[in-house]
Amino acid sequence: MNTINEPLADGMTRHWRVDEVLVDTKTDFQHLVIARTAQGVSLFCDNDRQSTEFSQLTYHEALMVPALLLADQVERVLVIGSSEGVVCQMAVQHGASVVDHIDIDEQAVKLCAEHLPYGYTLDELAEAEKGTGPIRVQYIDGFEYIRTTSEKYDIVLVDLPDEREEEAQHNRLYGADFLRMCKALLRPGGVVVNQSGCQTMWRNTTLIRSWQRFNEVFDTVAYYGSDEHEWAYLFGRADVVEDPTALMVERLKTAGYQPESIDDLALVGNSIPPYRVRQSLA
């Protein structure tokens, strides 16, 4: 394999030069490749770049930090998807005492722990599989877990491959009904967060759809679009928070997890949704 061709938008693909293939396998759920690229060790699922050594922290902080700051407390966290577990480790660093990490793809999680230089090591994953520490990994369907659990959480985080226009097993985890199920698991002051697509105008369809759904389901919706990573995230609370950005900025100063790629100005600038996204509610 010399290149990975990633679909970006109609008539447009992004090609990654592959310098070395570390893993190329078909799991029960996806085609998984871990390879060295110009961005270091990189993970691709079904040809979509999931994360790279160079940029993963920017991605994960944009996903997790606003949630850590927007939740009134962060004791109990649920993570659906996410494979390599960086956000689980951030939650623990922030002070969470329970992080339930549910992933449908056991092979993917194990391969990530083995090959990616971020997230769980193999030892940490073995601990998390035993469930004796704060992080507890289970290999089950996130949809079924959320539908049936009696646990409650301060953060419910869904980090999956991008929603597809076409049929895909993980599309079930993107609907308004699914968001309502996530919301039902929140403790007071809790937050539902997901990876919601890209803000760029030639590939913003799923972001706009996600924005509409969050606004349908939650009384407070916060947005964070990473200007350095072309990816956007949505955060919902069941109750009304007058100024979520001001709240996040205030809490950043004393946060247990101190980000490397986000400061107060980044929170202010990147929490304003793009014009076309805002207009989509009109």
Added chain:
Amino acid sequence: MNTINEPLADGMTRHWRVDEVLVDTKTDFQHLVIARTAQGVSLFCDNDRQSTEFSQLTYHEALMVPALLLADQVERVLVIGSSEGVVCQMAVQHGASVVDHIDIDEQAVKLCAEHLPYGYTLDELAEAEKGTGPIRVQYIDGFEYIRTTSEKYDIVLVDLPDEREEEAQHNRLYGADFLRMCKALLRPGGVVVNQSGCQTMWRNTTLIRSWQRFNEVFDTVAYYGSDEHEWAYLFGRADVVEDPTALMVERLKTAGYQPESIDDLALVGNSIPPYRVRQSLA
């Protein structure tokens, strides 16, 4: 030609499906392609996407609108590069009475007028070449024009292909000395603006370099990064403006040119430079 392969960053290219080639020629200065893609009629110079029918307005408004709002008056405008002239037309719509448009590549400007459904029509270009109306086109070297002219301007806009890491004739128009020459042409309250690269972390080298130069040369530097177009622009004034964003927001309400893709919230959010760009001055 079935695809155009655009370099994005080390080890990464973006491939455009070409549905129909309208022009494929080597001018005296560049390899120019005008083709139909999924984004409509699109212009590529040396394989770099310059503009597309679908996204050009978002690009041009992000480049021009902050300059129109930041300048204390907009009577006399100088545009270097820019080929198809959309920003010249915006300046006239905003109220400018003189727009000097200097482009080194006569063939490119004529081909754009003939084939692109935005910017000058052939008739408008013929008028602008005569120089009898507000827009006056001259096919000369922008560097030499700026070095030698005795004219003064409210806006000096430089819109060129992206600065190259390697040797390229247009790199002359990206240095701090060139910015100082542009600054010397400003009338009081005037603005120098240029297209300054991409904010995404795997291709932000030229943006960071441009940010450092603008801060070296100007007492006020404003930033606008288009969250919908992955492209960033810098604006410099010779004098001190305490809060450029507040000034732009205030002036937007009554601006002669009313943008379709920028509102007050977009100005607030997108005028905060990315974290890594800000940190580059430390």
